[in-house]
Amino acid sequence: MPNCLINKHTNSIGNTSLSLIQFRLLVIIGTALLGSFMVADLALVPDTLTEIYITSRLYLQLPVCIAFLLASFHPQFSTFYQMALAVTMLLLIFINYWLILMCWQMEAFAFPYEGTVMYSLFTLFVFRLSFKYSVPYSLIVLLGFATIVLSEPIYGNKTVVSLGFVVVGLIVGLLGVLQIERALKQLSKANKKLNRLSQIDHLTGIYNxxxxxxxxxxxxxxxxxxxxxxxxxxxxxxxxxxxxxxxxxxxxxxxxxxxxxxxxxxxxxxxxxxxxxxxxxxxxxxxxxxxxxxxxxxxxxxxxxxxxxxxxxxxxxxxxxxxxxxxxxxxxxxxxxxxxxxxxxxxxxxxxxxxxxxxxxxxxx
The missing domain is CATH 3.30.70.270 (Reverse transcriptase/Diguanylate cyclase domain)
Structure with a gap:
């Protein structure tokens, strides 16, 4: 899905088949899910970390989500969609990394890291990040996570398991994106062929x-x-x-x-x-x-x-x-x-x- 042009007939973003309306709805749903997680997270984190948690969610991640949504109203949004998606989701993940690090340094509290994988899967499969961007995106996500868990004993003797879980999650995501893109390319070729066959008279090769x-x-x-x-x-x-x-x-x-x-x-x-x-x-x-x-x-x-x-x-x-x-x-x-x-x-x-x-x-x- 490297081509990010919006089709003037379908109003879709590149070859993702996502329309602008669908995209905006997904951003709103994702932001709402982020807000819903706050209820469970606040019940989990110590009271002393409430302020830092709210800062990360409301004052850092929420503005990023809103900015991403507003960017979709730019007339040339289709031309930079993939880059904007990758940068936006990396910002959200690294804000999450910052929260994990702060929770550990302030209260020795091991904040769950599973959100990292969930964010990435949402990026790769729901928002349809192309394989071209998925590879550097996944490497940066992995590098960031490896840096904090290897420099701080946040997850103790489960560090290797945690790191392995993130690695496997990202690899599975990349393989999935690659398979989906290949399938979509084959489908696109088949559709073009069928479209041509539907336009051409089979005997003469000219229009029907x-x-x-x-x-x-x-x-x-x-x-x-x-x-x-x-x-x-x-x-x-x-x-x-x-x-x-x-x-x-x-x-x-x-x-x-x-x-x-x-x-x-x-x-x-x-x-x-x-x-x-x-x-x-x-x-x-x-x-x-x-x-x-x-x-x-x-x-x-x-x-x-x-x-x-x-x-x-x-x-x-x-x-x-x-x-x-x-x-x-x-x-x-x-x-x-x-x-x-x-x-x-x-x-x-x-x-x-x-x-x-x-x-x-x-x-x-």
Missing amino acids: RRTFEARFSEQLSLHNRAGNCICVFIIDLDYFKGYNDGYGHVKGDNIIKLQASNLTKVFRRSSDIVARYGGEEFVVVSTQVTQEQCLELANNIINQWQELKEPHGKVAGQHYVTCSVGFYLEQINPDSDKISMVKKADKALYQAKEKGRNCFVQYTQ
Whole structure:
């Protein structure tokens, strides 16, 4: 989870999947838990340590928690989230270390150290500290704990056991974070692959109809503001049923794939939307084009089949595979409607079929 950018659609912090609202709620819950522990701790510590305990919790740790919460309202919080998390939790832990040390030096009271492990697990798993930051974080936590327990006999003959408990807790935490990150990366790759598969027509490798609809809507919205022109082309293979029945479905599929390949060679811009509309019918949306460019593009679609000369002898009078094209060009305005535009291009295609096929027609009012 090294990337800390907030996704503009999900409002999540990096790859943690935590939204800002969830994060703030967790901080509030964590702070509330810290306050609830005070009740049990105050019943445990000697009365002479009450003041130092309250100082550590209310006057040191609480302000740190509040500062962390307020930092989340910074517009660039996502860019420094991981660093802020690591620093904040280290501050809380070292304030805890200071409390442990003061309790021992003032009253020879061995304040429980288990909170160190609990803070760390909360940091690694709840707040989702990345493995990149978890390693130095854990080393600093361990170094700090080792320093106080080896320099002072706070836990007596249980010092080694206590140190070992913290070491094991941190190692388990690191292994857990590493496994989670690997699993999330694999899941992310799988989701991207599934997302791509859901957008692509499995036979031709170009967009499917659903993706066409979505992208067309995006292009309309984008170019409406600029008042640009959009042209919709509908392409249909001539006498395809006769070809498919006569040569078989395998060759029929190959012709459909070849048509898709032809279109991607004609429409090369990244903004062009080339999609299989259904069966042997294809649709293309091209933006910022002129009347002359549309005529040239339509002519190129027809000419590609004429150059290929793919045999088609299964229909009387048809010698080679051809296609028909209908297109509609419109200057986008607030009243532009993709359904209406596709219908007009489809009417033009029907006129091309009536003219004898193997030609293109532009829809005119």
